[in-house]
Amino acid sequence: MRSMVRSVHRVAVLGAAGFAGALAAAIVERHPRLELSMVTARSDAGRRLDHLYPRYRVRRELESYDPDAVAERADAAIVGYPHGAAAPVVEDLRKRGLKVVDLSADFRVSQELYERYYQPHKAPALLGQAVYGMPELHRDAIREASLVAGPGCYPTAALLALWPLRGHMRDAIVDAKSGVSGAGREATGTTHFVSVDENVSAYKVEGHRHRAELEHELGPETPITFTPHLVPLDQGLLASCYVTPKNGISAADLRDLFRDAYEGERFVELADTPPGVREVRDTNICRIHATVEPATGRVLVFSAIDNLWKGAAGQGVQDLNLMLGLDEGQGLE
Amino acid sequence: MRSMVRSVHRVAVLGAAGFAGALAAAIVERHPRLELSMVTARSDAGRRLDHLYPRYRVRRELESYDPDAVAERADAAIVGYPHGAAAPVVEDLRKRGLKVVDLSADFRVSQELYERYYQPHKAPALLGQAVYGMPELHRDAIREASLVAGPGCYPTAALLALWPLRGHMRDAIVDAKSGVSGAGREATGTTHFVSVDENVSAYKVEGHRHRAELEHELGPETPITFTPHLVPLDQGLLASCYVTPKNGISAADLRDLFRDAYEGERFVELADTPPGVREVRDTNICRIHATVEPATGRVLVFSAIDNLWKGAAGQGVQDLNLMLGLDEGQGLE
């Protein structure tokens, strides 16, 4: 019967040698409606992806990037390049008509914010068509989009914590703790085991770039302090958020705000106690606990994600599902 | 020559089977002016301390507690019992004239605060003579005291971060991250390796008892939010503090405030970058970085200690040095 024939979309993952790209490739390969048609890498071309990441068991050779080859062999692409390197590739692919999910920062915010936090933008003309890829905030726009910017890991956890409170916040502080995979695959002094093990510290306290996304989504009227910390674990990110409400808010009202915001969301869990990142490891779920501190009336929100899943590759596939008209959670559960 | 004869003070460590007590015993044993005259334990009496804690190499048998035996064999005592269990022991020893450093919460705050956060107090008559044992705040009083309450680990890091700002704070948020040794030696679901490993989470977010000490030292006029988190490491505690100043404060003024507060302090280091807890592991040092966030004018202070050293046993010996008229840092460097 014809109705039984399910079409399969061919997807290329570019920059598949990085942590997010490799996971994206693994998710796509196991996805019932997507076909992993090619994987590319910049410096690891010629190597096999399962040799770099044995645990993902994607037995594919990494190829060099060639936009025409990608266009010929894929209907859509997930781009896992670093910011700055992504924009020209995205431009190549959009010219050739592919739908693109870009996991870099290149299309997440306005040109003005981008250039303030990053560098001169290399494909500003495309910014107008890019949609910020957080389905819980912009689902309908993502469905219509051909270019989606996958959100950063910190903003994902922070925005899902703060979104139900927008309009109610006088100010907010986000004290975030990330596992080391968030720092990427490059071997540096920062990612050396001996630097991280038995350690915890804040970094970039005077302005981490992910702040741009918070400002872009929440607007400039809410002053936000955002402080990332590195903790000795692999995958996992916890955002502890401290919000001074404009007006007092009761625990019951707070509960309603969050329930209303996330009712029916498959990848947001509301929890009765503060979540640990173990509870969401290797899942696309954001787990949130919100409460009012009795002594101060302050609102506390704790939001846990796996930085490689909901904070990068998992959310990217969620976006792609929407863009392709598939079930939003397919391949992610 | 007589001047060469250095007197040695005999010190008993009670509750030496716990993490803080064991370290206190180890520090006392290596201390050039203290003699570890006995170690006691409640449930581990009869066992050798170096069998429980091989790395400390204190080759002593744990004895049962007998206040007369302690009084006969020691001039001073460090008490490492849990709160509630400590007060009667402290009372025994004070009656017999010993100088006492109590590492529990029993004598840290007023009866009113204690009973609000803990339980009915078992020796309220002694509260009047107890001094809060943070030398950077109360050095002169500690020198004169016969009963000193060793501060909690969280309050140690938080108070050293906030003390220079008192009088300048509209409110403060303390987001603290502690290693697992802070949870004590008892084997529970919380301290099971599999619960902690690859995890980070907040706990007791609606009111951890260490808050009592913050309130006691800083006064009720400063609303404080205090949220402890557990991180997968052994020894180390980082307090990330977010302070809204009453009036704007410049980076230069902030630097002066901290320099003035801690000039000459041997166990406080002011750092140019946010400290990691590795930098203070196995030391009695509190390492602090303070900065003004340009975007919001908020003051950020990061304060790192080893929770077992400056947060418990090390600070306890520092107190004892002061009480006995010794050099404050002896045995601690």
Place this chain on the structure above:
Amino acid sequence: MRSMVRSVHRVAVLGAAGFAGALAAAIVERHPRLELSMVTARSDAGRRLDHLYPRYRVRRELESYDPDAVAERADAAIVGYPHGAAAPVVEDLRKRGLKVVDLSADFRVSQELYERYYQPHKAPALLGQAVYGMPELHRDAIREASLVAGPGCYPTAALLALWPLRGHMRDAIVDAKSGVSGAGREATGTTHFVSVDENVSAYKVEGHRHRAELEHELGPETPITFTPHLVPLDQGLLASCYVTPKNGISAADLRDLFRDAYEGERFVELADTPPGVREVRDTNICRIHATVEPATGRVLVFSAIDNLWKGAAGQGVQDLNLMLGLDEGQGLE
């Protein structure tokens, strides 16, 4: 069409509050051909399994054990009780006709070996019908069995490493390294984070009970030294095996031995380099590298598994698939 109706087998998981039982419940719940019909626990009855193990998201209440209720509601059972406690339960269920996979040690070896290493056996009459549940060794017998004993984690890794060499070994040394989940959920001094973190040590060096299984499967003629070590990680087990061959063996012959033994096995991977346990985490795969040491002619075999998957619950479901006539790997990939 009738052929489209796939029957579903109802499976009870008893002892689902333990690490292996909880994972078994999670695998069964997601299994396309199994229905998780009930979960029981001894001391946690009444609690929800997803509260004990949030990451598995099995939203079911743990019930008390009642053999009649189990028999009424399930066609088969996976028993996750400790050794000694399992045998009577298995007896109950076999009397009522259920197929049983027992994850304890109670039915893994002969009565004689069991009583030498463990304790008097509580259901010796059942030993005759029990099959040792390692499909790579006893697949046909498992298919026919109604009672299968899931192998221990250490023997699983060691036997898969040594099996192709049986008949060729003069002696063998197994130096095994296990993550802490292998020690079970009970909170003890051994599983306390502070005992394990930054540590590695051997334990039970004069005779760990899992040795019984090695002896049972390989026979008494091969003298085996087996030394377990605890390493600071959660899930993962590496067996490093050192075999003195009876006669010299070439690298090529060794490769052939392993290839012949495991050709077509879905859950055994032969690797060109020594495997790390990360490569098999959260999988049912055993990854093996075998080589001949040029200097000594000794055979070195490194075998990595996830102790909770292939070393317990995963292999148990693999067994159940075989017993029920299902595809062997269903629900495990």
Place this chain on the structure above:
Amino acid sequence: MRSMVRSVHRVAVLGAAGFAGALAAAIVERHPRLELSMVTARSDAGRRLDHLYPRYRVRRELESYDPDAVAERADAAIVGYPHGAAAPVVEDLRKRGLKVVDLSADFRVSQELYERYYQPHKAPALLGQAVYGMPELHRDAIREASLVAGPGCYPTAALLALWPLRGHMRDAIVDAKSGVSGAGREATGTTHFVSVDENVSAYKVEGHRHRAELEHELGPETPITFTPHLVPLDQGLLASCYVTPKNGISAADLRDLFRDAYEGERFVELADTPPGVREVRDTNICRIHATVEPATGRVLVFSAIDNLWKGAAGQGVQDLNLMLGLDEGQGLE
């Protein structure tokens, strides 16, 4: 009184930016009879050592290497360069009359063994004067030496485990587990946190270079299998040794062998149970447990060290103490 004047030896630490060199500098700086007269580094010259290693608190600037400057300002040197780079520097310093402890592999074994395992030797003429710096084996020779080769970390643990058994071994297997600091400060794929965390694996199983030292000290007649493993911790190394004795040996005789070998040794502890590396962290102690496996008659020896202390810098200072006629343990306890 003249006898009260204790001379102080000026010591330069070259290559102080590496893990072993930095610790050597820290030990020398706190040593009552040594003066840390200079520290050098190859690529980090100009930086402060306490900025690279805050926890050591050696507030000194790293200088470039200049042999004449070293000779002018130091009486002795500890060289922390990589193998190959060390030999020419050692030659420079020996020409200028300094006593040298070299922590590299360049002077540990014969030229023949060195060139088999490493590369062409750059200063073979000096090999004749070099003494292998393991005091428990070669104390008298070290006292007389002007050039001492600090042993490798793996050989230190393995040789201390096997030395009492020399002459009694038919063969030996050393399964060693090392923390990541043993891999050095260089940031590589191997030392990336994400590679090590939740992992354990063997490496260089067909011939690690430290084997040269085992062969050199124990002689070629004992066939030795040596397999290093990487475990997720910072400082610590455990050698699990499996020895087939030439003739049967009783537990009592074994105990005597070890007691006789190490009686009076300050840095060797004989333990009743298998040691964990936590028990020796940050110490110069090697902790050993030896036992006879009843079932096989095989001798099992477990030997734990801190790879940076007894396995590198600590043992280097122990050597230097001997060379300078100081108390062997000074500065190390």
